[in-house]
Amino acid sequence: xxxxxxxxxxxxxxxLGERAPxxxxxxxFALNLFWRxxxxxxxxxxxGILAWVIxxxxxEFAPRAVQAAQQIASLVNxxxxxxxxxxxxxxxxxxxxxxxxxxxxxxxxQLTDRWEPLETDRFTRLVADDLRQRLGQDTxxxxxxxxxxxxxxxxxxxxxPYWMQAExxxxxxxxxGTWFVWVGISLLATVQGxxxxxxxxxxxxxxxxxxxxxxxxGEFDSRLDESTMTSEIRAVNxxxxxxxxxxxxxxxxxxxxxxxxxxxxxxxxxxxxLEAEISVEDEExxxxxxxxxxxxxxxxxxxxxxxxxxxTRSALVDVGAVIEREAAAFRDASQIRINLQMPTGVIVVGDxxxxxxxxxxxxxxxxxxxxxxxxxxxEVSVTHVRMDDDVVITVRDHGxxxxxSKLDQLTTPFFRGDAARTAATGAGLGLAIVKKALQRIEGxxxxxxxxxxxxxxxxxxxxxxx
Numbered sequence: 001x002x003x004x005x006x007x008x009x010x011x012x013x014x015x016l017g018e019r020a021p022x023x024x025x026x027x028x029f030a031l032n033l034f035w036r037x038x039x040x041x042x043x044x045x046x047x048g049i050l051a052w053v054i055x056x057x058x059x060e061f062a063p064r065a066v067q068a069a070q071q072i073a074s075l076v077n078x079x080x081x082x083x084x085x086x087x088x089x090x091x092x093x094x095x096x097x098x099x100x101x102x103x104x105x106x107x108x109x110q111l112t113d114r115w116e117p118l119e120t121d122r123f124t125r126l127v128a129d130d131l132r133q134r135l136g137q138d139t140x141x142x143x144x145x146x147x148x149x150x151x152x153x154x155x156x157x158x159x160x161p162y163w164m165q166a167e168x169x170x171x172x173x174x175x176x177g178t179w180f181v182w183v184g185i186s187l188l189a190t191v192q193g194x195x196x197x198x199x200x201x202x203x204x205x206x207x208x209x210x211x212x213x214x215x216x217x218g219e220f221d222s223r224l225d226e227s228t229m230t231s232e233i234r235a236v237n238x239x240x241x242x243x244x245x246x247x248x249x250x251x252x253x254x255x256x257x258x259x260x261x262x263x264x265x266x267x268x269x270x271x272x273x274l275e276a277e278i279s280v281e282d283e284e285x286x287x288x289x290x291x292x293x294x295x296x297x298x299x300x301x302x303x304x305x306x307x308x309x310x311x312t313r314s315a316l317v318d319v320g321a322v323i324e325r326e327a328a329a330f331r332d333a334s335q336i337r338i339n340l341q342m343p344t345g346v347i348v349v350g351d352x353x354x355x356x357x358x359x360x361x362x363x364x365x366x367x368x369x370x371x372x373x374x375x376x377x378x379e380v381s382v383t384h385v386r387m388d389d390d391v392v393i394t395v396r397d398h399g400x401x402x403x404x405s406k407l408d409q410l411t412t413p414f415f416r417g418d419a420a421r422t423a424a425t426g427a428g429l430g431l432a433i434v435k436k437a438l439q440r441i442e443g444x445x446x447x448x449x450x451x452x453x454x455x456x457x458x459x460x461x462x463x464x465x466x
Contacts, residue, residue, distance in 0.1 A: 037201055041194040049186045065123055069130035076135055076153055076164055079106055083157050109154055109161035115142035118151070143168070204233045208240065220248030265300055269293050314441055316464040317352050319393065320344035323382055326359045336367040336378040346384060347464035348391050350441040355461075358437050361430040362395045362457055368430075370397025370455060391461050398454040407447050411435040434459075 083106070118141040119125045128141040131153065140154030151166045211224055223244070224237035273293050280286040320342055327338040348355075363380065370378045384393045402410065411431045434457075435445045444460040 038194050038198040041197055045190040053183055065126035066130055069127045073131055073134040075104055076155055079164055080157050105165040107163045109163045113145055115145045118143045215244055220244050262300055269296055314349050316347050317350045317355055318344055319348045319355060320346045322355045323359050326356055330363055339381045342382055342384040348461040349464045350461055354437045354441055358434050361434050365430045366397040370399035372398050389463050391463050393459040395457045396454055401449040401453055401455055410447055
């Protein structure tokens with residue numbers, strides 16, 4: 001394959017440059033409505049759970065500290081009362097029973113005992129302060145005595161100092177693991193609930209999108225549920241079904257009308273051709289009449305091509321062979337010369353008939369409007385470039401080009417840029433047919449002016465994997 005001219009490459013880069021940002025930006029940001037709804041619901045509910053957890057911790061913090069201090073003070077008071085009114089023999093039995101049944105141990109306090117204060121955080125400070133208010137300011141609250149970790153409370157029984165050893169778990173707040181389990185269960189329920197709600201919200205929209213895509217492909221028998229409980233969705237479905245029925249009727253009437261027009265016009269045209277061949281003696285006049293009749297017949301073909309239904313089945317097609325076949329039909333070298341710079345064997349996804357129609361119209365458009373001012377012959381070159389999953393085929397003439405302001409209008413039905421190019425007759429449907437035919441096979445058409453003159457048509461097709 002020969003390398004395209006600089007102007008062709010530059011225009012191709014511009015075309016692909018317009019498409020590259022859309023592809024690059026679509027992946028990270030183009031979330032569908034289901035995931036968007038799911039994330040919004042999930043964030044809302046997760047934020048509510050976190051706010052609930054923070055509020056609950058603040059509300060239960062002080063009451064739990066008071067409750068812990070009350071329980072410990074009750075144990076101290078009960079132990080003090082039990083030992084105060086027990087004699088020496090029974091006091092040992094009471095201490096042993098408390099140690100066995102309540103996991104509470106009473107031991108005498110020595111002056112040599114080493115202890116660490118309980119107050120290490122806000123919660124333990126609240127507990128210690130509340131215990132001193134209940135038991136007296138001389139109460140000692142420790143987290144370890146002589147290296148033994150536990151909850152130790154130092155108090156007096158008739159001027160005799162004692163230690164009460166209890167389990168530290170009696171005053172611990174809720175552990176982080178407990179909060180983690182609660183929050184984890186809540187978040188799991190939130191995710192499941194968000195998925196269920198998002199599906200319920202988006203199911204009618206998915207059905208509507210699927211039905212719309214079927215109508216776009218020419219299937220007008222798609223019907224949506226008109227008995228749904230949601231009034232707004234029911235109204236949309238009823239309106240959509242009515243629109244689908246009307247479009248189906250319009251399509252049927254259009255097909256019948258075009259068939260009738262084709263038949264009714266071509267019959268008198270055939271009679272006119274026959275009458276001209278028999279009755280007109282002047283050869284030049286007869287030739288001009290035949291050309292006018294051929295032009296009318298070609299215009300009818302253009303109308304039929306443009307109004308063709310959109311139902312097309314895609315297959316793997318050798319686009320190089322299609323272009324070579326269509327180029328061979330333009331044999332008159334005094335009007336057009338086509339230089340094919342691409343081989344056969346370039347496989348794309350499309351339809352053989354539609355692709356043939358595309359390149360036939362591009363060559364015909366170049367023959368009519370792309371003739372060189374110096375030679376009067378349309379010099380056309382065809383090249384191609386493989387890019388990622390696409391094949392971009394470039395068809396370029398060396399005519400006068402088109403005004404930049406009119407480039408976007410060239411694919412509009414019945415628009416012609418004759419003011420900027422050599423005048424010719426036609427219906428103004430050639431490039432419109434190309435664009436519509438490419439849309440049927442999920443292709444694309446971009447037009448640009450070459451820097452050194454002429455019009456460039458970039459035909460983008462999906463690459464086929466044989």
